[in-house]
Amino acid sequence: MDKSYLKERRLQLGLTMLEVAKRVGVSEATISRWESGDIDNMKRDKIALLAKALEISPLLIVGIDEDDNTKKPSSLPPLTPRDERSIKKKLESVLNDLMPDSALAYYDGDEPMSDEDKELLRISLENTMRLAKQMAKQKFTPKKFKK
Template identity: 30%
Template sequence: MSIYQRIKDVASEKNLTVKDIEKALNFSNGSLRKWVNNANSERLIQVANYLDVSTDYLLGRTEKKHYYDLTEKDEKDIGIQVDKILNDMTGDVSFYGEPMTKEDKEKLRASLEVAVRVSMIEAKKKFTPKKYRGGNHDNTKDN
């Protein structure tokens, strides 16, 4: 997939057109269309920052839009961590004096998965060195 097509696809996901991006970044009309397989690096960084994706994603080097997106291994690790947390809970956990039902336990598991996932993403944002952030070094805003 070309750089231009990736830009167009991400823009569409954000309800934007390529023309909207060009206008917002003060690029000449039709300048991004010329980026079929080659782009000016400074302008590529501007577009990546504007769309909140990594330059590596726009260049087709990765399918991860953000350096902090979770991998399959991360997702497996989340499951392992949640299992560990649940197994470490000793005795019958109860709410308001009543033992947890199977449905309550499933809700607790789902909540723990969300909490661990969010923590993992925040850790990646905080601790990933800039040189490993997909070439999008100027993008320091949190999502």
């Protein structure tokens, strides 16, 4: 794994390997090996100390881009009116299958599910169906049809 950004950041801050090593509590050689990528399995406490010393996010050190971690729903393809109708139809079908007279899904043993719980379940199912549809569109749409 390429960790050259660690060295670049250290140099940007005007720090020597010895200064960073003292702040983190490791040897200069360890800092050198981290910067060259020879050591990939850093301990969590050392990641936190190194991030503090270099004034960067610990996520960057472990190779997680903060932008990837906070993906916005807009990065998924939009749903068409046809998709909306399909989701609505499937949702109605699933909810009808869960009606108390046709199944025990709304019944937890003591008392039937409240109207509020039913509505929360409906919202959850709808959001899940929307997300699944968008993810499927993103994954299975050929590149030539993507905008």
